[in-house]
Amino acid sequence: MSIRPQTLPKARAQTIQRMLGLHDKPNPFLRGNDEGVTGRIVSHLRAAELYWVSEDMAALAMSSGSQLAAARWATADRPSPCGLIYFDGGVGTVQVSGTMSGPVQALAWGPSPDGTLTVTHLMTREHFMGGAQVPFPEAVPPLVAIREARLPVTVEPVPFVDLPAHEGMKPPLPIVSALAAAWHLMQQPQLVERGSVEPGKADARSLRRSGLPSDPVTLVSLRRQYVPQAREGEPSGSRVYRHRWVVSGHWRDQPHGPERALRRKTWIPAYVKGPDGAPLLSTERVNVWRR
Known part of the structure; x- marks a missing residue:
């Protein structure tokens, strides 16, 4: 029990x-x-x-x-x-x-x-x-x-x-x-x-x-739904992505404190990266965890 x-x-x-x-x-x-x-x-x-x-x-x-x-x-x-x-x-x-x-x-x-x-x-x-x-x-x-x-x-x-x-x-x-x-x-x-x-x-x-x-x-x-506030490595400039892919969950050393000089471990959940509507690459198996 x-x-x-x-x-x-x-x-x-x-x-x-x-x-x-x-x-x-x-x-x-x-x-x-x-x-x-x-x-x-x-x-x-x-x-x-x-x-x-x-x-x-x-x-x-x-x-x-x-x-x-x-x-x-x-x-x-x-x-x-x-x-x-x-x-x-x-x-x-x-x-x-x-x-x-x-x-x-x-x-x-x-x-x-x-x-x-x-x-x-x-x-x-x-x-x-x-x-x-x-x-x-x-x-x-x-x-x-x-x-x-x-x-x-x-x-x-x-x-x-x-x-x-x-x-x-x-x-x-x-x-x-x-x-x-x-x-x-x-x-x-x-x-x-x-x-x-x-x-x-x-x-x-x-x-x-x-x-x-x-x-x-x-x-x-x-929380029931989580949307990352900042995604790492978003496309910039003239670079164009034609597919979507899954970025695995991982830890990141997040700056914080006075002048952002300190570092705190922050968990970045898995998310899908790439332009909306583009084909999703399926070279890896994706495990979806639902509540």
Whole structure:
């Protein structure tokens, strides 16, 4: 069962409560963790801003993330210093224990004592219970922490292939690249629509009584129609194109900031280029993704 935007605050609160029951012992659901991992994850979840990403947006993050070669993980590059982002449909799988693999459906991030950024990979309780024998199932939180990654906080982007291992495991590149892509895409209002969803009234009252956060959830989804504002390489002068062709989606370093001296990764969606009415070249297969 997936978590909906209105129920994400409650799921976060129940996860905090059940993890606090561990009394800062090593998390029994998290593979290879240190003694302070429970307190660190709880601290990140308490301070986290909440994001719920629609299934088509999650798919775009996965697809566009595969075209990124590097990323920065500094505070200025994140939508918030600490966050919890739930991807409807998930963003890939990781090895949980032995031969068992599980889907990653949410990611939480926050600072680590060593100055790196901790990204906690989370699976829903239903998926975890479907693949594990747990002696006390009532103690399993709605979001189960199954893996950690430590990402360097640097001035320059770090290539994904150079990311260091944590406790003998390299960060799963499809997942961390999807997170980096999601952060970039969330800064593109012409492509991405952001809204706010409040928790249900009963849940909000219960959370306030418990002294737990009842913050609204930022809903992130693709706009229904997108028309590029500026197309690269439009014909100019006396050059005349007699065909149309498809330009694949790609990342571009977009100038911004004072005197446009800074660069920000911007996703340019696929579009058809060339004069209206001209024949469409079909030398390549074109996959059309409709909502």
